[in-house]
Amino acid sequence: MSGRYLGQRVLQALGTIVAIVLLNFLLFRLMPGSPERILLRNPNLSPQVVEATRARWGLDKPLLPDQLVAYIGSTVQGDFGYSFKFRGQSVTSVIADRIGPTLLLVGLGELISAIAGIAIGAYAGWRRGGLVDRVGSGASLVLYSMPYFVIGMPLIVIFAAGLGWFPTSGMTSVGGGDRPFPANLIDLARHLALPLATVSLGLIGQYSILMRSAIIETRSEDYITTARAKGLRDGRVLRAHAFPNAMLPMVTLIAINLGYVIGGAITAEIVFSWPGLGTLTITALSARDYPVLQGIFLLVAVSVVLANLAADIIYGILDPRVRG
């Protein structure tokens, strides 16, 4: 990959992040209501107290340049302020508490569904019209079109409420996390099973549909015919020629999806009360916890940008035409 290509991508990503930071500032200043009223929550305060609070939080200063400069200064230092809802906790610590569960759930879900979706899609596309294609593509389309909560609800009804194999919600049983080593992991795994299945099923459809169409597209390329005429056996044509070329669009999709991993699969987390960023977003939203929302917004946006950058770089490594 040429340094020029890499440099361009990095610059682009940086530019986007700067724009996001500015937008993040602007967006939450445009929201209705004044922050000091939410902070104080008492409509009968004397103007002096309100004034004092405004001065204390720097709200008496003009938006430009004072507030913006202060905002950028603290954002760069990783200081996003304090949560309204979780009193006394900084936004950073609130988000940090929730990021682990989300990464575990959505990250694992991405991994499982990417591997399974690519395998199913590749096979279905290669043996187009075969059994795997007919069953797999139909199922993929159904799964792809279903929101997480539609997948999650029946799972809870059948496997948690009905059969009682798994707990219905949460990440640990009461005190489950404090048990000695194998027991705490087993407890976590039992809680993880259903939400993970939900996220994976939801994503498998998307991946297998794209992989299938990518394989079908490459299958009709002349270089596939040429490879056959050269005497390559079918499996090798797939492995050596069709698969690597079909993977190019997949890499982009997976990397971009990875950006959203951070945001969490909101509906899946809500259905299973998974203590991740998704449930935090909903909590913060209903509590008008602007600082936390602002933090989540920034985190998600930046991770999407970084995931895109990663996609560009991986694409550059995989595709000789981009490598230049």
Next chain:
Amino acid sequence: MTELLRLTGLEVHFPVRGSVLDALRRRPRRVVRAVDGIDLAIERGEVLALVGESGSGKTTTGRVIVKLTSQTTGSIVFDGQDVSRLWGTRRLRDYRRRVQCIFQDPYETLDPKQTIHDFVGEPLEVNHVGSGAVERETMIMGSLEAAGLRPAADFAFRYPHELSGGQRQRAVIAGALVLNPQLVVADEPVSMLDVSIRTELLRLMLDLRRERDLTYLFITHDLSLAWVIADRIAVMYLGKIMELGPAEQIISAPRHPYTAALVSVAPSPEPPAAGERAKRTILVGETPDAAAIPPGCRFHTRCPLVFDRCRTDEPPLIDVGAGQSAACWLAEPGPGTAR
């Protein structure tokens, strides 16, 4: 000259996917008769051009020979061995080594993710040719040089997008040559290239034929190109051979009205003599649907010389002498007969 490949009664039919309505009405499934009874022999060392419009079945014929499409009926005998029923990677290994193909579009024939070196080396590896990496390396480089990519080291590790169209087609040729085949089926190998590069590549192909004792089946829609490069020309129309014979004779004395029409509209380097222009025969109408081939002579719907018999009886290939034969009721048998 001895015979290298013989096609006998070759037919390739493709079923047409009918609509649900057709299935409900229990209509018989229609078939496209892409190749509809071909008898053709390719002599060792010759260049045989298979000429025809698009839809004439020339490409399908080529694909059957390189075993990418299976024939419906008919036989393929290569070098005395019947290969009609030969299928499967392992059983075809020996045949693939001896029969290779070159496709039309050098941009599409090369895998964008594969270096030229790997493209040329792949057939060696999968067909277990050459013992060890060193010998294979020599063969790869030798093949690249032979195809005119010199010095080979400069080109070997490039990707297709780093080469020009002509260089790509040379790489494709190198890939076909590396197995040292006897027969090369070239399907429109130069039609995607600039005219200036075409000549070079045609010369290269002809040089290679001399150096390596190659036999070519050269598939093209361009009659004048066939005339330049081929020893013999076979003209196809709607899945059948209409006329077959030495290139010079096919061009100068075509016996089939279809060939005559093609020849009359082919560009010629000499300016037309007075009255020459009037002799052009422009065929009217389109090639009929290969799923509904006209009865009798399949050309009768467009033939300027059509008469009653053509509408009912299909003419066989009639030997008109000097190695030329035409599938036309007007072609008179015997050596040197006038029209």
